[in-house]
Amino acid sequence: MSQDSTQHNAQTYVAVSARIRERIRGAKRRFHANDNIAEFIQPGEMDELLDEVQSRMKDVLDSLVIDTDSDHNTHDTARRVAKMYLNEVFKGRYVSQPPVTEFPNAERLNELMIVGPITVRSACSHHFCPIMGRVWIGVMPNEHSNLIGLSKYARLAEWIMSRPQIQEEAVIQLAKLLMDKMNPDGLAIVMEADHFCMHWRGVKDMDSKMINSVMRGVFLTNPDLRREFLSLLPNKKA
Ligand SMILES: Nc1nc2c(ncn2[C@@H]2O[C@H](COP(=O)(O)OP(=O)(O)OP(=O)(O)O)[C@@H](O)[C@H]2O)c(=O)[nH]1
Numbered sequence: 001m002s003q004d005s006t007q008h009n010a011q012t013y014v015a016v017s018a019r020i021r022e023r024i025r026g027a028k029r030r031f032h033a034n035d036n037i038a039e040f041i042q043p044g045e046m047d048e049l050l051d052e053v054q055s056r057m058k059d060v061l062d063s064l065v066i067d068t069d070s071d072h073n074t075h076d077t078a079r080r081v082a083k084m085y086l087n088e089v090f091k092g093r094y095v096s097q098p099p100v101t102e103f104p105n106a107e108r109l110n111e112l113m114i115v116g117p118i119t120v121r122s123a124c125s126h127h128f129c130p131i132m133g134r135v136w137i138g139v140m141p142n143e144h145s146n147l148i149g150l151s152k153y154a155r156l157a158e159w160i161m162s163r164p165q166i167q168e169e170a171v172i173q174l175a176k177l178l179m180d181k182m183n184p185d186g187l188a189i190v191m192e193a194d195h196f197c198m199h200w201r202g203v204k205d206m207d208s209k210m211i212n213s214v215m216r217g218v219f220l221t222n223p224d225l226r227r228e229f230l231s232l233l234p235n236k237k238a
Pocket of ligand 1: 126
């Protein structure tokens with residue numbers, strides 16, 4: 001019998017992760033660590049996933065030779081880790097995009113606006129170690145752009161970041177989402193983050209950060225605008 005199926009109530013039980021994977025493959029879609037798969041998850045299946053991830057985490061703890069039966073500290077760790085991954089730190093894979101009210105640009109605003117720093121939290125796809133950082137977003141709207149509420153930049157950034165990520169792909173996913181939503185003349189994003197896979201382990205370098213920027217539309221073609229955006233970012237070391 002395959003690992004994904006067991007006898008269950010006299011019927012063949014297919015693990016919920018296998019059922020979800022089957023639907024995604026059927027739709028010829030990707031399910032990389034930083035992809036959102038909410039549309040393939042049916043009502044009630046998140047509870048089943050929680051049980052499945054808990055059971056597999058228990059196997060990992062067993063393989064780490066940790067006595068989860070008599071060690072009171074790790075007795076419920078498998079469940080806690082499963083809940084943390086599915087409902088908190090990787091939630092952005094499993095839930096739909098947060099609702100964002102879009103307002104027409106009634107006053108035909110076409111001046112640079114900047115939001116930030118927005119705190120972002122993620123984990124790297126390579127080691128599942130935390131990434132903690134800040135992001136600044138600059139928008140150059142035009143008369144046809146949709147405007148979104150200020151808090152929605154943070155909500156959308158959190159949705160993208162609460163997945164296993166690499167920083168270079170995360171900023172591009174965020175840029176695409178905002179471009180699609182607002183349709184501005186230009187968009188600029190700067191992200192600065194600490195990667196705990198470099199602080200806590202590996203090279204154990206406490207000081208280095210990763211900073212990257214993504215420019216779209218007029219921020220690419222107009223160096224003065226790009227300079228204005230970058231000069232208006234508060235000192236990132238402050
Ligand atoms: N480009 C990029 N790399 C990242 C990011 N987060 C973590 N990394 C790096 O991913 C790399 C994984 O490298 P590997 O050589 O496969 O893994 P490793 O042997 O554990 O690497 P060390 O960290 O050097 O011990 C490391 O260099 C990490 O520092 C990110 O957001 N972007």
